[in-house]
Amino acid sequence: MLRRREAVPFAFVAEADRFRSNVTPPPRRRSSLPEVAGRTLVGLTVVAGLVGSLLFGLPALDSGPSAGRTQQSEASQGR
Template structure:
């Protein structure tokens, strides 16, 4: 690889870390009403989608036993 021949003085690097600009950035624009409404609708859509997936997915996560039925083998029923 190509190496730099001149060394960078340490004072220059340290000075670059302390440099502060005296130029202030322009103020941020406030979002309009339609932008706020759109962001709110997108957030609600995501939250409702997550909640709906939890509600619809719960039956698939259950063990599959019907309530009130105990698990018995067929051999013990035949006596």
């Protein structure tokens, strides 16, 4: 009388498990020398920018004792 049928999405999943393609993808194209050099220069530029920002930023972040001594000596000279 009534046959139970599988829902449509599950049928697609079941078919996808059995499907195997006989088409091979094309081989990857090798990068040329200018492309490799460009990628290398971009990478070096990014690294140099990070190192430069670190070198210029570290003195600003330094809260060493020299700043405290300078303020202390100025306060003692004003008395």
